[in-house]
Amino acid sequence: MESKPMQDKVAIVTGGASGIGRAISTRLSKAAATVIIFGRNVERGNNTVEELTADGGKAEFFRTDLISGEEIQKSMSLVLAKYLSVDILVNNAGISGFMGPVVDTPMQEVEDVLKVNLTSMFHLSKLVLPKMIENRYGRIINISSVAPRVTPPNSATYNMSKAAVNALTKTLSREVASYGITVNAIAPGMVMTERILKSRIPGMAQKSGVSPEEYLQKLTEGTDTHRLTREEDVAELVMFLASKASQNITGEIVNVAGGY
Ligand SMILES: NC(=O)c1ccc[n+]([C@@H]2O[C@H](COP(=O)([O-])OP(=O)(O)OC[C@H]3O[C@@H](n4cnc5c(N)ncnc54)[C@H](OP(=O)(O)O)[C@@H]3O)[C@@H](O)[C@H]2O)c1
Structure with a gap:
């Protein structure tokens, strides 16, 4: 295990057992944070916890x-009873929902x-926040999008x-900045997670009339760096925004999209 800058820190990563969230859990765990994963898939959550602990980390999954x-309320009560406070909250879980025009979108999809x-x-x-305010320290990192x-x-x-996540990030950052708490969002470009692929x-x-390989090529060429964003790119930025080094950065929406 590398040096341990997050040794005494407790971090929640929602959706931390797959895709971008999994890379975030792994990165924070390597830095010795205690990683708490929120998600629905118990098998995947437990497997990730096993992997992190096998690598010397401390982790727990809360279905x-x-x-x-x-x-949400129940899991947070359990977490706070056991760990007393949370230093880092990474709001990563997200779903695409219905992909189609507004006129065809079921209202239940909008709600969900x-x-x-x-x-x-x-x-x-x-x-x-109440414990973060008491501790005069906290990091909230919301995973947004270029969308x-x-x-x-x-x-x-x-x-x-x-868009509303960005507004929440900026508004909340202003409310809590004086308590040593930063609130930032990360806006990744398209990341080739298992789900996206x-x-x-x-x-x-198919919609563009090209093969998946050609489509990927087009996406790659749409970036200035000619490189699609990887899970690890997002995880590295989370690590920085979660660290003490980023203490004067708050209310930002940081793109990780190769210039796209
Ligand atoms: N991939 C991209 O191209 C891309 C680009 C920009 C932004 N993002 C954002 O990045 C974040 C992660 O996306 P990803 O691509 O890594 O997706 P992913 O692999 O599908 O992961 C999404 C995670 O969210 C969790 N989740 C979904 N619904 C949930 C619910 N109702 N309750 C609890 N957990 C739930 C899932 O866990 P369970 O299945 O265990 O519930 C899963 O671990 C999202 O916010 C997404 O919008 C992704």
Whole structure:
């Protein structure tokens, strides 16, 4: 294990057992933070915890459906009873929801996407803040997206949820800055997680009339760096924003998108 800058820190990573969240959990764990993962998939959550602990880390999974305010409340009560306070909250969990025009979008989808992508961030922040304020230290990092800036069609629910995440980030950062708490968001460009590769790329390629490989090539060329964002790129930035070194950076929406 590398040096231990996060040794005495407790970090929650929502959706921390897959995709970008998993890279974040791994990065924070390597820096010796105690990593608490919130998610629904118990097997995947437990497997990630096993891997982190096998590598010398400390980690625990709390099965939590972020659609449910009661489940959020219950898991947070358990976490606070056991760990007393949370130093770092990484609101990473998110869903794309219905991909199609507004006129065809089922209203239940709108509600669910907003609950997972936005309301859970608000709720979790609200629950960790009293102890952070008492401790005069805290880091809240929200995973947003380039979506509110680029506004691709057929994903209005997702785009607006992330726009609201940015507004929450900026507003909250101003409320808590004087307590030594920073609140920032990260806006990744498209990251080729397992989910994106399996469930999004084939359909998007088909719509554009090209093969998935050609579509990936086009996406890559759309960046200035000619390199798509990787999970680890986001995790490295989380690590920095979670550290003491970033103490004067707050209320920022930081793009990790190769210039896209
Ligand atoms: N991949 C990209 O291209 C990209 C680009 C920009 C921004 N982002 C953002 O990055 C974040 C992570 O995305 P990803 O691509 O890594 O996705 P992912 O691999 O699908 O991971 C999403 C995570 O969210 C959790 N989650 C979803 N619904 C949940 C619920 N109701 N309750 C609790 N947990 C829930 C899932 O855990 P369970 O299955 O265990 O519930 C899963 O671990 C999201 O906020 C996404 O919007 C992604």
